[in-house]
Amino acid sequence: FKPESEDEQLPKNRQSDKDLNLKDRRRAQSLPAYPAELLDGVSGSEVRKRVKFADSMGLNLASVKHFSSLEEPKIPSKVLSRHKSFPPQHDLLNDLCQSFKTSLDTDRLVCCFPEPRDSERRVQQLRVCLERVTITQFDVRGQIRVFTGCTDNEVGVRYTFNDWLSHVDSQALPVAADGPGFVGERFDFTVYTPPFMDPSSAVHLAVYLKNEEGVFWDNNEGQNYTLRYICMPSSAPFVSAAFHAT
Known part of the structure; x- marks a missing residue:
């Protein structure tokens, strides 16, 4: 015959000592959430967080502090x-x-070509010609003259900032003619230039006319119309590089 557990073989006084040790170990496993003196007389249902508003207790919701000049902070x-x-x-x-x-x-940009002249002769010979150019600090504006019997005409300017590695076509808009004896039609265009360019950079452009008869160009006899970016002395007053004022 063997006992069912070792506890049955222990004397009663030793068994009670073992029970006390187990209880002490259980209590030492964790600390209480609240000190005992704070929980005296408080049941478990009453240990809850409560929120009270200042106005319900007769207090002001905000306080205003007035500072005088004597109370200004002193800066080291x-x-x-x-x-x-x-x-x-x-x-x-x-x-x-x-x-x-x-x-x-x-x-600024300055023109590297002479002022266009003999517009009537050139427009009858080329069908399209650059008539005038005006340079401002932010753009280049010009006027194109065309001579054609077609009604469906596309007039514009082709320009580049990188020596024709790429180019942009900008369509020109028609403007009113000067008088009854005026030969051809006039169109205005605008080319917007970068605000800052390298001193060695330039703008090359040519004007064109496209219609059912074909494509016609005025590119300054194959040289293009070139405007070069240069640095001027700061003491010199600004004088427009335009051939004609607009």
Whole structure:
């Protein structure tokens, strides 16, 4: 015969000691969530978080603090001296604006071809010709003259900023003729140039006419109409490079 458990073989006093040790171990496994003195007299159902609003307790929802000049914060002298060492922001902005204005006044496109002349003769010979050019600080505007008996005409300018590695066609818009004896029609175009270009860069352009009779070009006798970007002395006043004022 063997006992069912070792506890049956132990004396009663030793068995009670073992039970106490087990209870102590169970209690030592974790600390209580709240100190015992805070939970005295409080049941488990009452241990809950409660929210109370200030106005329900007769308190103000906001408080206003008024400061006087005597209560202004005192800034250390080291911080003030460092702050004064930086230039004012409006001075920096003025310097940037002046620098940008100076670059506009000194850097510009200029025409590298003579002023077009004999428009009536050229337009009858070529069917299309560049009649005038005006250069501003941001674009190039021109006037094209065409001579054709067709009513469906496409007139425009082809230009490039990279020596014809790529190009853009810009269609011109018709404008009113000068008078009853005027030969042909007139069209205006605008080419927008980049705000900043390399001193060695240039704009090449040619004007065209497309209709049912074919495609006709005026490219300055194969040389193209070239406008080169150059830097001028800052002391020189800005004078428009236009042949004619608009």
